[in-house]
Amino acid sequence: MTYARSTIFTTLRLLALAAAFASPAAHADEYGDVSQLLRAGKLNEAMIKADVYLAAKPRDPQMRFLKGVIQRNSGKQADAITTFTKLTEDYPELPEPYNNLAVLYAGQNQYDKARAALEMAIRTNPSYATAHENLGDVYARLASQAYNKALQLDGANAAVPPKLALIGEVFKPNIKGQTPAAAVPAAAPVAPVAKAPAALPAPAATPARVAAPVAPTAPPAAVATPTIAAAPVAAPAKPAVSDGSVTEAEAAVRAWAKAWSAKDMSAYLGAYAKEFTPSTKQSRSAWEEDRRKRIVGKASISVKLDNLTVTVNGNKAVAKFRQDYRADALAVSSRKTLELLKTGDKWLIVKESTGN
Template sequence: MINPMQFPSAQPVKSRSLGTRRPFAPLRLMAMCVAVSAALAAPLAQAQADDYAEVNRLLRAGQFSEAMSKADQYLAGKPRDPQMRFLKGVIQTESGKQADAVATFQKLTEEFPELPEPYNNLAVLYAGQSQFDKARAALEMAIRTNPSYATAHENLGDVYAKLASQAYSKALQLDAGNAGVAPKLSLIRNLFAADAKGAKPAAAPAVSTPPVAAAKPAASAPAAAPAAQAPAATGNAESDVESAVAAWAKAWSSKNMSGYLGAYAGSFTPPGGQSRSEWEADRKARIMPRNRIDVDISELSVSVNGDRASAKFRQAYSSDSLSVTSRKTLDLVRSGNRWLIVRESTGS
């Protein structure tokens, strides 16, 4: 089911479809969690969080006029705030102002091209207008920005399926006697019709939030950290996995690239079809220029099955000018006395 994206909230919300259901399920909107940079002073951070939460509450209650008024009031004083602008775009979407919502999300992609969520929302709106080529392009940008953005990958697959349906329909119009096309078209239509009937509203996974500017200058770059040591095995597999996740987050926070990259198994498959060397170069380019990185892990849940394990948690990432909260899953395998990452995904 193609997934539309939603708005910042302190808790995951139920996904809601845009428009009436067609043979293909509509894109699902995702829930965006409010995150405030750790560098902000506590009173300011709390005030911002309260404003986001109030607009979110009004939005979830269907009080769109009140939510828009509150958002506009906030933006009058902070016109570049990406989180509230994102919320405003969702209010416009939910209240039927599709053209305004497209303009809002398009502007966000121009000013904050590192954020995948506005691209995803544009895809939702374009798909609702049957502009599937534009939806495809927007989703490809979301994936280029965040190759492990699972929802965008799912959405892109559904957009391609819709494009295939249109192509098969056109082929039948041009050559009604082609016996090989009709079964393909029927298969796609039946697949999505069954999905639309059987799908239940699922709690939308938390995804990254737009950046929040730091309230004070970034600290100077920390000295290079020594290579991380593998956490000592305790004999308790779940505890060992928790220690491995903590060591991975610590190496990332300290920009210890040998420790960070060493947390990944040789069999790790980089997202987005990258080679291992391309992925490592990309990670270094993203991590090393930052003056400050903080990676905080919470709500960690570990399951172990023999020599394989899965760790699910909420990740709060903040750097010089970016604050991101997301759900993340790490799949790990036991290698000697270490647990190494073989797959990671965001938003699931």
């Protein structure tokens, strides 16, 4: 890839995010038909099918999301922004529409709006890694603009060019200069977000050609420095793990999901250890109050776990699974990871993350 406007990357990320919404089997054909037309580049036909579907089900989040992608691919940026904005208003608990709004705003060089949209995505889902990385890209672009402005005002400032060059190294393009082909996801529930971030468009050429917000390459290997050889130390023996420990940790995870589904706030909040710290700037009490509002306010909730795997190492455990969440008319499928700590005879959650 180059520092030129990264249209392929932006398109890929927008399409990948459409899979964030779990689709009932009854509607899989409709979603699949629209996705297939998108893949074939038949945007007019895809839009017609999407509009027909939405005429009967105007609040369907996945089809509205796909419509936003069609609008974006058709060059109707303003319409796509309207579609994703309305999605954030109707489904404020979903971070993906905020993320796509950020991509669209960045394409119009509205980086302050892009930043605000990404901050909302993170506030909605603090463990949304894609939004965090995209926010870093936006900050880098804003930094690039500020440094270039500094050079315009004071061209003799020798401290600025190295900073521009540093940003350029962070976003250094692939050696082969290739970009992946865009693909439309299947309509069946899959991971909500591609692990790589949505690409943000590159700025106009600058002295250091920096801050093109594309997926950064792996950091360079550390330069070897001379060290004093230490005497070998025997590796500590790994603690034995019993099948009982795995079973107990798995039971704790399932009990947490059951309490969530039952809106049993005492059992749900009791599944978190005192060491658990929210991934936001909220205090623990503010986080608990926010969770109460989000859970108790729903008419019905269903949390189902698939492909649950638990690994135990001493008094620590990691549980990974696919979470199918349904609340009222909303359905979302995502990968989730819980880190647990055994406290007394209980396994309690100390960290949770989504999308990995």
